[in-house]
Amino acid sequence: MKRRINISATVMFGWITSPRQNSTEQQPQEPSDGNDVMGEIMLSEVEAAVYEFECGEEVRRSQVSLQSRVPDYSWLISPDAPTKARKFMSMQERAQIQRACETVRTAEWTQLTSMWKSRMAKGPRTREHIIDSFVQAVNEIVGTRPRPATVSSVLGRYLRSQSSINAVTPNSPRDAAYDGPLSARSLGSISFRSLDDIV
Incomplete structure (x- = not known):
């Protein structure tokens, strides 16, 4: 009978010395940035x-x-x-x-x-x-803070760069398959890695 009471007391008050609680209390506070x-x-x-x-x-x-x-x-x-x-x-x-x-x-x-x-x-x-x-x-x-880059601004900057690269000069032959800035590389083929490079 005494052993059963000791086991019940251990279960009831075990949360007081719980290692989870102790680990939480021992966590260092994050330093302030000033x-x-x-x-x-x-x-x-x-x-x-x-x-x-x-x-x-x-x-x-x-x-x-x-x-x-x-x-x-x-x-x-x-x-x-x-x-x-x-x-x-x-x-x-x-x-x-x-x-x-x-x-x-x-x-x-x-x-x-x-x-x-x-x-x-x-x-x-x-x-x-x-x-x-x-x-x-x-x-x-x-x-006055610079605004973060949006998807539309990144795509617009990419398309302008592609337009300047694929610009047709009088002395260069025009690509027959070229039909605008999106035909060389469509929006669907732009990967996230390319967007990161642009940013």
């Missing part, structure tokens, strides 16, 4: 720009209030968040920047930084201008 680090750096850069802009706006409002000799009580009755919290980015704004950074490749960070800072050189007009300028810079960089 994009996560650069994304955090750019997020800090954008947040610093927002903080600097909001501090400047606070100083400007204080100067206007002193010049007009009217005390500013807007921070008491404002339905928005306090001024201190307003200086930092909200969760929605941070998520917008993070989504944009996820589309950037490793070799594009330098170009993105210079493009965004050049747009901020004249000074941001609004808080939204800082964030929108960064997102627009990311979209422009992504839009």
Whole structure:
């Protein structure tokens, strides 16, 4: 009876020391390519720009209030968040920047930084201008990437090359069997290896 209980306990709790689980836990994590680090750096850069802009706006409002000799009580009755919290980015704004950074490749960070800072050189007009300028810079960089070759573009390039090779000159006899760029080698005879060579 005791032996049967020991066998049942071994079957029930055997998954705790399962070698499959141990092998999964011992698998090394894949190293990051640096994009996560650069994304955090750019997020800090954008947040610093927002903080600097909001501090400047606070100083400007204080100067206007002193010049007009009217005390500013807007921070008491404002339905928005306090001024201190307003200086930092909200969760929605941070998520917008993070989504944009996820589309950037490793070799594009330098170009993105210079493009965004050049747009901020004249000074941001609004808080939204800082964030929108960064997102627009990311979209422009992504839009300038070379498009991947499609089947139609590869076939078109192949047919143009065959047309130039089989071009008829006045001094060369015309092949009687030639009836266009596809007769020398039809589309059906183009192998995948040929397409790889073209690409």
